[in-house]
Amino acid sequence: MKNEHDILSPDELVQLTGHQYKSRQCQWLNEAGIWYKKRRDGSPSTTWYHIAHPLAYRQFSTEQKLDEPNFSAM
Structure with a gap:
């Protein structure tokens, strides 16, 4: 069973992207x-988490600083 933190294998990247060439996968x-x-050999490295949660669909809050607690929630 795959864990969301598992890194995709080269075969899985080919299957996902449909491309053999590293540059086309990127x-x-x-x-x-x-x-x-990008690895030293030019091949992309990513996890199943990043596949399931693309950056475009993540919500980032620019209003709340990460180093400060949310006092309004108390």
Whole structure:
């Protein structure tokens, strides 16, 4: 069973993107809004979490600072 923190294998990346070439995989991930890190060999590395939660669909709050507690919730 896959964990959301598991890194996709090279075969899974080919299956997901439909591309064998690393550069085309990166392009596909960029267009889909999926975060990845490029490895030294140029291949993308990402987790199942990032596949299920693309950056474009995440909600970020710019109003609340992360280092400060939410006092209004108390």
